[in-house]
Amino acid sequence: MARVIVLGAGIAGMPAAYDLKKLLGAGHTVTLIGTTEHFQFTPSNPWVAVGWRKPDQVKVPIRPSVERKGIEFIAQAVQSVDPEQNRVTLADGRGLEYDYLVIATGPALAFDEIPGFGPDAFSHSICTTPHAERAGAAYRAFLLNPGPVVVGAVQGASCFGPAYEFAMILDADLRKRRLRDRVPITFVTSEPYIGHMGLGGVGDSKGLLESELRQRHIKWITNARVSEMTADTVKVAEHDERGQPLREHDLPSRYTMFIPAFRGVPAVAGAKALCNPRGFVVIDEFQRNPTHQNVYSAGVCVAIPPVEATPVPTGAPKTGYMIESMVTAIAHNIHDELAGKAPSHRATWNAICLADLGDDGVAFVALPQIPPRNVTWAKQGKWVHLAKIAFEKYFMRKMKTGSTEPVYEKYVLKALGILRLKSGDHAEDHPA
Numbered sequence: 001m002a003r004v005i006v007l008g009a010g011i012a013g014m015p016a017a018y019d020l021k022k023l024l025g026a027g028h029t030v031t032l033i034g035t036t037e038h039f040q041f042t043p044s045n046p047w048v049a050v051g052w053r054k055p056d057q058v059k060v061p062i063r064p065s066v067e068r069k070g071i072e073f074i075a076q077a078v079q080s081v082d083p084e085q086n087r088v089t090l091a092d093g094r095g096l097e098y099d100y101l102v103i104a105t106g107p108a109l110a111f112d113e114i115p116g117f118g119p120d121a122f123s124h125s126i127c128t129t130p131h132a133e134r135a136g137a138a139y140r141a142f143l144l145n146p147g148p149v150v151v152g153a154v155q156g157a158s159c160f161g162p163a164y165e166f167a168m169i170l171d172a173d174l175r176k177r178r179l180r181d182r183v184p185i186t187f188v189t190s191e192p193y194i195g196h197m198g199l200g201g202v203g204d205s206k207g208l209l210e211s212e213l214r215q216r217h218i219k220w221i222t223n224a225r226v227s228e229m230t231a232d233t234v235k236v237a238e239h240d241e242r243g244q245p246l247r248e249h250d251l252p253s254r255y256t257m258f259i260p261a262f263r264g265v266p267a268v269a270g271a272k273a274l275c276n277p278r279g280f281v282v283i284d285e286f287q288r289n290p291t292h293q294n295v296y297s298a299g300v301c302v303a304i305p306p307v308e309a310t311p312v313p314t315g316a317p318k319t320g321y322m323i324e325s326m327v328t329a330i331a332h333n334i335h336d337e338l339a340g341k342a343p344s345h346r347a348t349w350n351a352i353c354l355a356d357l358g359d360d361g362v363a364f365v366a367l368p369q370i371p372p373r374n375v376t377w378a379k380q381g382k383w384v385h386l387a388k389i390a391f392e393k394y395f396m397r398k399m400k401t402g403s404t405e406p407v408y409e410k411y412v413l414k415a416l417g418i419l420r421l422k423s424g425d426h427a428e429d430h431p432a
């Protein structure tokens, strides 16, 4: 009997535990470890921050759902990982041994890299649901005394979609409240151009997002490095295409929200043999650590190089469907290893992103996410806003029921040529 531990109960970890249990059956144990009793649906956080969702509406209790499937659940942070001893140590000091470890711990948020940055200083965050809840309380106070807003993503950030979403959701909310005329909004980003997204653009994402920002009277600064945030100012150094400083901006702000750069969580980053210098888990094409091959990893915590060098550093995003494809590959590879076969499953890393812009939205499809690609398109419309609401309900239901790839999802996406696993030995995905 093998002991499999899944570390982190987020968008990667919970489906990983379900998929593994389903494939491995009763003959092996699957233990899921997460910091809290609740799964939080991170993509809904921008809505929590403007009060369109209550925090409880974007959470699912983990224990009853996973235990019903025969998965053991421990609601406690892991303190350290020791890949030499095949052991994790919990916050209460208890040690657990594993045969296979799946690391899905998401990001640590690097607010400390910029003075004045973060929810304990002068900016708000939507990266976790508790952060979004605090950002929401501050937003309600801001509405009583509105003024300039600065939103964006700092140098080294890899997750740009939520920054665009939040700027435009704020715009939509303020228009509904008839307060927009009192709120100048500036969007500040380390991307070399609007719509780059850390991906070198997706279809006409540049044209679509520039047009959306223009229509909504949102000014922007690209190639930006934020040097400091204070109670009422964001200090930004704009750079040219060679990465040289071009001009300084002192932007007045009464409400500031930036997506930070990410790094690996300390419990995992401490296992140096597993990680790159920023604490992200190094993986091979089978999602497996090359040094400790019984350690797999999926989600934001894996090391992926930037898609291209940019004048101000940006990273490559790890989006939901890409993460699910990593999870599917891992479950099949561990299943194969236990059956005495070599791992052979490789994730497609296809990206399907629905960016909600408050009253409409932009959908991006990049197959695969990292260029060169077989398919790229970006389309805009009200249907995207509705599709994102439907996706929220659908994903949270999947987490409650434990059905991680219901038949209709498989066949609808397959019809669009979107698959989770690469077929055969080819480097591309081949729709059947």
Ligand SMILES: Cc1cc2nc3c(=O)[nH]c(=O)nc-3n(C[C@H](O)[C@H](O)[C@H](O)COP(=O)(O)OP(=O)(O)OC[C@H]3O[C@@H](n4cnc5c(N)ncnc54)[C@H](O)[C@@H]3O)c2cc1C
Pocket (backbone or CB within 6 Å): 007, 008, 009, 010, 011, 012, 013, 033, 034, 035, 036, 042, 043, 044, 045, 046, 076, 077, 078, 079, 104, 105, 106, 107, 126, 127, 128, 159, 161, 162, 265, 267, 298, 299, 300, 301, 318, 319, 320, 321, 323, 352, 353, 354
């Ligand atoms: C605001 C926001 C909106 C996003 N919206 C979208 C979107 O619309 N579409 C899309 O495709 N992608 C989106 N993303 C990107 C990505 O899908 C999410 O970041 C997603 O949550 C990543 O999943 P994950 O499992 O890697 O990390 P997480 O969902 O963050 O899960 C990691 C889990 O590990 C736990 N953990 C961490 N350390 C420990 C420890 N030491 N011990 C135990 N547990 C630990 C954490 O508490 C957490 O529960 C968004 C990201 C953000 C920040």
